Structure formats: C-alpha cells, structure tokens
Amino acid sequence: MxxxxxxxxxxxxxxxxxxxxxxxxxxxSAFQEPKKSRQQPYPQPSVPFRGAERGSFFQEQPNVGNVYQEDVVLQSFLRRMLPDSVFQEISPDLESFGARVGAEIHEVGLECERNLPEHKPFDAWGNRVDQLLTSEAWKKQKNIAAEEGIVAIPYENKHGPWSRVHQVAKHMLYSSSSGLYSCPLAMTDGAMQFFRGSPKTASNPIFANAFSRLMSRDPSKFWTSGQWMTERRGGSDVANGTETLAFPQPDGSYKLHGYKWFSSATDSDMTLTLARIVDPIGHYVQGTKGISMFFVEVRKPDGSLNGIEVQKLKDKLGTRQVPTAELLLDGADAILASEEGRGVRAITPMLTITRLHNSLSAASAMRKILQMARDYSLRRKAFGKAIIDHPLHVQTLHRMEVDTRGAQLFVLDTARLLGLEETNQATEEESLLLRIVTPLLKLYTAKMAIATISEGLECFGGQGYIEDTGLPGMLRDAQVLSIWEGTTNILSLDVLRSVVKTNGQTLQVFFNSLESKLEAASQSNFVELKEASKRLQGSSNNLKELLKDALNEGPTFMELAGRDLAYSLSRLYIGSLLVEHASWTEATQGDAFVAQRWCEQDLCPVVTNFNNGHYSQTGQLQNRTTVMEGYPQ
Incomplete structure (x- = not known):
C-alpha cells in the first residue's frame, strides 16, 4: 500500500x-528497505587522470641559485689575476649580487619577455602622442642596474685597471637574467667611454651633466643612452649610409632631420647619433669626412619628444624586450659632440666597449644555460635513473663546459687589457693585443653562444621548446649576437685591417702573447697540459708559415681567408688562455681536462682549408658555380 x-x-x-x-x-511485506551494511565498501582503484586530476608526476623545474657561487671558472680567474686586496674587496659584492640574481632578478628578466613594449602613436582624439609603453619589470631592471653600479664601476675607478674586470664579472652574472636590459647598458657604457675621452665633457655643462647621470647609482637620476647610427641602407657602411642632415642654429646648436631605421633602446634618456652638417648655402660633404657625432636628449623638459616621431617598433626574431624602433628626426635639437667631420672616428672607442658587452652577454648566456642544464640533470629521471647518471648526457654537458670556460676566459682577459688601456697603464704591446683580440672576441663568442644554447635547449627535451619555460627566448636572443656591432665577416675584415694598419705588429704581438702563455705549461704537473701546449705550438707555427706565404698571394686571397683566419686566431688564443689558467698553482684536474679537450679540435682551419685549395682561383670559381647553380641569370 x-x-x-x-x-x-x-x-x-x-x-x-x-x-x-x-x-x-x-x-x-515482500519488499523492505535495505539495511545499511556494516562492511566497508570495496576500495576504488586509483584512476590517475580522473576528473580534474592530472596524474601523479610533475617535472621539477631547474633552479637558478647563486650564480657566482656556482661559477668556479669566474671565481678562480679573479683569484688568480686580481691582487688579493682587490679580490677580498669585490668578492662579497659578487657573492651578494649572485644571490640576488637567483632570488629576484632572474624572475624579473622573465617578466620582461612576458610583457613586451608597445607603441601608442595616437590618443583617442587623433593627437600624436608617441607613447612607448614598457613593463614594470623593464623599469625595475633600470633601477637594479643603477643600484648595482653595472655601468658606474669602471668609471668610479676604485681599483684602477681591475675596476673594468670587476664590472665585466658582475655584468656577466647579470646579463643573461636582465631581460635584455644589458643592451641599453652596453650603449650607455659606450657613451660613457666617449664622454670620458672627450675634451668637451669638462667644459660643456650639458655633457658634464650627462656624464654624471650615466654613471649615477641613484635610480631617480640614472640615465641610459641609445646609439642611433643605422639608417635605411643599414649595415656597417655608415660612411655611405648616413643621410641625416644637421642644420646649424644661431645659438650654436643644430636641428637634425633624417630617418633612423634601427634605433635600439628607444626609451633611453639621451642618444649619440650621426649626421652631416649642412653649410649656409645648403652643401654638405659625402663620405666619411662629412659625418659628425651629435648629442641628443630624447625628451624636452616638459616630457614631450624632442623633434622625434616613433614610426613603428621593429618586429624581431628575438630581443623583443628591447624597444627597437624606426624614428623620424624632424628638427631634433642636438649639440655637436665630436669634432666636425670626425664622427666615424668617434665611434671607435665606443665599439670596443659595445663589442666587449656583446661578448660578455654571449658568455653569460652560455654559463646560464649550462648551470640550468646541470641542475636539471639532477632533477630529471629517464630510463630509471637521473640523466646526470647517463654517460652520454654528461659528455654533452662537458663539451658545453669546455666552450663556456673558453668564452669566459676570453672575455675576462680582454676586460683586463681594456682596464689597462683606459687607465693608461697598458704597454704598447698590450694596446696592440687589445686591438686585434677585440674583434676576434666578439665574432667567435657570438658563434659559440648560438651553438651552446641550442645544445642546451636539447638538454631539457621538449621543455626546451616550450615558451613558458623561458628557454626558447635564450636561443632567439643569442642569434642577434653575431649581427650586433658587426657581423662575422665584417669583423674578420676588421682583424685584417688591424694587421695592415700596424704593418703586422698586431699579429707579432699576438704570437708573442701566445708563446708566453704556453711557457707556464712546462712547469705544470698535469700531463694533459703538455700535450695541449704541444698542439698549440705546432698549430701556431703552421699558421706563421702560411702567413709568410699569404703576403705574396694578394688582397683577394687574404679577404677570402679572413674568416677562417679569425677562427684560427680565436681558437689558438682561447687554447692558450685555458692552458695558462690550468697551469696556475691552484688549478684543478678539471681545468687541465678542459684545456686538453679544447686543443684536440682543428685549431687552425685556415691552414687546413688552404691545403684543401679553398682559397685558390679554382676554389673561388667552384664557390660561385655552386651558389648560383639553378639561379636564372
């Protein structure tokens, strides 16, 4: 019922x-309510991907720790080269900064790429506003750079020639986590070098103010500088590519009119740029002799742009964090910074600085990807064990380590030479050596960085290809290193130019330096160093013999061999630095192994390729025939 x-x-x-x-x-009576069972229900089997669950395994990400403590080659170089009093003074600074990079700056750098700069040309009512919108992380990097004295250190000059080494060491810790803020800092350092060497800085209050702001440690006063040299024709040929005109004004200033096609760090406070001065009847000089350097403050006192229109932000493969723009100069107020017609010459000391920065960025990125890959190898398991326990993986990391140590020592040794040069303590031989190794350093470390970072991404498997990890951006950003401040071929020609202009003195000094570094190996107890030294000496002798004959081959031969020559000189020099470092009394067995492995490669590809006929007329014809095959002419 x-x-x-x-x-x-x-x-x-x-x-x-x-x-x-x-x-x-x-x-x-037949159907009663079931009584609740006193027995527990059968346990349900675990279903790993049921509902909102995502499985039981989550890969632990690599850790970025104290990047100074983990960098044994940087520490050992500083202990070996610096006076003990200097090392004891700067080491705590690097120690604390290395911790700050891992705890804070690394994440700020990643945020710079997550929030890229934007350009707002007009407001809602059609007014031209040219607002350049950058992230809070980008602004924070500027404050960090000021507080830490990344630009200021060599100009404060607390440790004489070692101040530059201190700066480069600190920037090497910073660069790869800076979210590419290292780019405006490089140009700022270049501007500082220009102002320090200019007699106008002391007499001109505008230049003196700029100099003090560029080296300030106060974030509210700190300025960064751009370098607006590249125009529509682009490339390194600024003598024929500069079309910007400078019109004299009654007060001695100038109005600039031109189009800057590639202006990195458009958000900088000031810039140095090139233009041709127009005389009263409208004439100006073509070629190198017509180019002068000008100082421009980017904004007027009221905050508006100084006769500048931002046409567009560049859509780049990498370095997207840096606001790079095409700019129209339409009456920008400017002050002549160089002597009239000496603008290209004024660039030279700036190039030395920016090429060094390019190289330290390369070495920094190599070290960071390797540190992360090493840490990850302890956290990632495959086939039943951590990947650090797979010998093939360790071999890959070791080969990356060899290249990274070579790049770091090359950068630090060049910083040592620059420190001596800019404090007037360099000998004539050291100045000549700096002249030839600077382009070698830039061209070779750039190529090494691209290869090493690409290899490093493989160490993370598929995660190395995923944007969220921040790893792919490292490879994109590295690609520009072989383009900025001169391509590989341009720098190879610059090496040849240094030889020709000094009547071969730079080469002679180079080989003398090589031999002096190898002498230390004879006193070492490491057997590996004796074999490495022997290979270096033999390759050096072969190169000398080739160069004797090359002088009779003519300029076409030298140009054709220029790139391979630059690679050969770079490999020999890095090999000598590794041998020298491993010959130090406190060197480790690992230092000796690194030197040995480096010297096992072909140290002189220019000799090998000469013997294979790469530079002969037949070889040139084969090159062109192969390249143009199938192309309609």
Missing part, C-alpha cells in the same frame, strides 16, 4: 500548483 505524508516541500520539483509537502514511501 502507499502512504502519503507531508514532510518536505516538493512543489517545484513536481510542478504542483501550490507548494504541497509530500513524501512517498512504499511498504510491503
């Missing part, structure tokens, strides 16, 4: 006209 009672509201559920309270209960 059915019993009807009124116990709870079912009006809505039954769609009754009123909220009637009903309960239906069926009672029968």
């Amino acid at each position: 059915w019993r009807v009672t009124s116990t709870f509201a079912l009006g809505e559920r039954l769609a009754l006209p009123t909220a009637t309270c009903l309960t239906f209960r069926y009672k029968s």
Whole structure:
C-alpha cells in the first residue's frame, strides 16, 4: 500500500500548483528497505587522470641559485689575476649580487619577455602622442642596474685597471637574467667611454651633466643612452649610409632631420647619433669626412619628444624586450659632440666597449644555460635513473663546459687589457693585443653562444621548446649576437685591417702573447697540459708559415681567408688562455681536462682549408658555380 505524508516541500520539483509537502514511501511485506551494511565498501582503484586530476608526476623545474657561487671558472680567474686586496674587496659584492640574481632578478628578466613594449602613436582624439609603453619589470631592471653600479664601476675607478674586470664579472652574472636590459647598458657604457675621452665633457655643462647621470647609482637620476647610427641602407657602411642632415642654429646648436631605421633602446634618456652638417648655402660633404657625432636628449623638459616621431617598433626574431624602433628626426635639437667631420672616428672607442658587452652577454648566456642544464640533470629521471647518471648526457654537458670556460676566459682577459688601456697603464704591446683580440672576441663568442644554447635547449627535451619555460627566448636572443656591432665577416675584415694598419705588429704581438702563455705549461704537473701546449705550438707555427706565404698571394686571397683566419686566431688564443689558467698553482684536474679537450679540435682551419685549395682561383670559381647553380641569370 502507499502512504502519503507531508514532510518536505516538493512543489517545484513536481510542478504542483501550490507548494504541497509530500513524501512517498512504499511498504510491503515482500519488499523492505535495505539495511545499511556494516562492511566497508570495496576500495576504488586509483584512476590517475580522473576528473580534474592530472596524474601523479610533475617535472621539477631547474633552479637558478647563486650564480657566482656556482661559477668556479669566474671565481678562480679573479683569484688568480686580481691582487688579493682587490679580490677580498669585490668578492662579497659578487657573492651578494649572485644571490640576488637567483632570488629576484632572474624572475624579473622573465617578466620582461612576458610583457613586451608597445607603441601608442595616437590618443583617442587623433593627437600624436608617441607613447612607448614598457613593463614594470623593464623599469625595475633600470633601477637594479643603477643600484648595482653595472655601468658606474669602471668609471668610479676604485681599483684602477681591475675596476673594468670587476664590472665585466658582475655584468656577466647579470646579463643573461636582465631581460635584455644589458643592451641599453652596453650603449650607455659606450657613451660613457666617449664622454670620458672627450675634451668637451669638462667644459660643456650639458655633457658634464650627462656624464654624471650615466654613471649615477641613484635610480631617480640614472640615465641610459641609445646609439642611433643605422639608417635605411643599414649595415656597417655608415660612411655611405648616413643621410641625416644637421642644420646649424644661431645659438650654436643644430636641428637634425633624417630617418633612423634601427634605433635600439628607444626609451633611453639621451642618444649619440650621426649626421652631416649642412653649410649656409645648403652643401654638405659625402663620405666619411662629412659625418659628425651629435648629442641628443630624447625628451624636452616638459616630457614631450624632442623633434622625434616613433614610426613603428621593429618586429624581431628575438630581443623583443628591447624597444627597437624606426624614428623620424624632424628638427631634433642636438649639440655637436665630436669634432666636425670626425664622427666615424668617434665611434671607435665606443665599439670596443659595445663589442666587449656583446661578448660578455654571449658568455653569460652560455654559463646560464649550462648551470640550468646541470641542475636539471639532477632533477630529471629517464630510463630509471637521473640523466646526470647517463654517460652520454654528461659528455654533452662537458663539451658545453669546455666552450663556456673558453668564452669566459676570453672575455675576462680582454676586460683586463681594456682596464689597462683606459687607465693608461697598458704597454704598447698590450694596446696592440687589445686591438686585434677585440674583434676576434666578439665574432667567435657570438658563434659559440648560438651553438651552446641550442645544445642546451636539447638538454631539457621538449621543455626546451616550450615558451613558458623561458628557454626558447635564450636561443632567439643569442642569434642577434653575431649581427650586433658587426657581423662575422665584417669583423674578420676588421682583424685584417688591424694587421695592415700596424704593418703586422698586431699579429707579432699576438704570437708573442701566445708563446708566453704556453711557457707556464712546462712547469705544470698535469700531463694533459703538455700535450695541449704541444698542439698549440705546432698549430701556431703552421699558421706563421702560411702567413709568410699569404703576403705574396694578394688582397683577394687574404679577404677570402679572413674568416677562417679569425677562427684560427680565436681558437689558438682561447687554447692558450685555458692552458695558462690550468697551469696556475691552484688549478684543478678539471681545468687541465678542459684545456686538453679544447686543443684536440682543428685549431687552425685556415691552414687546413688552404691545403684543401679553398682559397685558390679554382676554389673561388667552384664557390660561385655552386651558389648560383639553378639561379636564372
């Protein structure tokens, strides 16, 4: 039978006209309500991907720790080269900064790429506003750079020639986590070098103010500088590519009119740029002799742009964090910074600085990807064990380590030479050596960085290809290193130019330096160093013999061999630095192994390729025939 009672509201559920309270209960002698079992229900099997669950395994990400403590080659170089009093003074700074990079700056750098700069040309009412919008992380990097004295250190000059080494070491810790803020800092350092060497800085209050701001440690006063040299024709040929005109004004200043096709760090506070001065009858000089350097403050006192229109932000493969733009100079107020017609010459000391920065960025990125890959190898398991326990993986990391140590020592040794040069303590031989190794350093470390970072991404498997990890951006950003401040071929020609202009003195000094570094190996107890030294000496002798004959081959031969020559000189020099470092009394067995492995490669590809006929007329013809094959002419 059915019993009807009124116990709870079912009006809505039954769609009754009123909220009637009903309960239906069926009672029968044959069918009783089941009694609750006292037994526990059977356990349900674990279903790893049920509902909102995502499985039980989550890969632990690599850790970025104290990047100074983890960099044994940087520490050992500083202990070996610096006076003990200097090392004891700067080491705590690097120690604390290395911790700050891992705890704070690394994440700020990643945020710079997550929030890229934007250009707002007009407001809602059609007014030209040219707002350049950058992220808070980008602005924070500027404050960090000021507080830490990344630009200021060599100009404060607390440690004489070692101040530059201190700066480069610190920037090497910073660069790869700076979110590419290292780019405006490089140009700022270049501008500082220009102002320090200019007699106008002391006499011109505008230049003196700029100099003090560029080296300030106060974030509210700190300036960065751009370098707006590249125009539509682009490339390194600024003598024929500069079309910007400078019109003299009654007060001695100038108005600039031109189009800057590639202006990195458009958000900088000031810039140095090139233009041709127009005389009263409208004439100006073509070629190198017509180019002068000008100082421009990017904004007027009221905050508006100084006769500058931002046409567009560049859509680049990498370095997207840096606001790079095409700019129209339409009457920008400027002050002549160089001597009239000496603008290209004024660039030279700036190039030395920016090429060094390019190289330290390369070495920094190599070290960072390797540190992360090493840490990851302890956290990632494959085939039942951590990948650090797979010998093939360790071999890959070791080969990356060899290249990274070579790049770091090359950068630090060049910083040592630059420190001596800019404090007037360099000998003539050291100045000549700096002249030839600077382009070698830039061209070779750039190529090493691209290869090493690409290899490093493989160490993370598929995660190395995923944007969220921040790893792919490292490879994109590295690609520009072989283009900025001169391509590989341009720098190879610059090496040849240094040889020709000094009547071969730079080469002679280079080989002398090589031999002096190898002498230390004879006193070492490491057997590996003796073999490495022997290979270096033999390759050096072969190169000398080739160069004697090359002088009779003519300029075409030298140009054709220029790139391979630059690679050969770079490999020999890095090899000598590794041998020298491993010959130090406190060197480790690892230092000796690194030197040995480096010297096992072909140290002189220019000799090998000469013997294979790469530079002969037949070889040139084969090159062109192969390249143009199938192309309609």
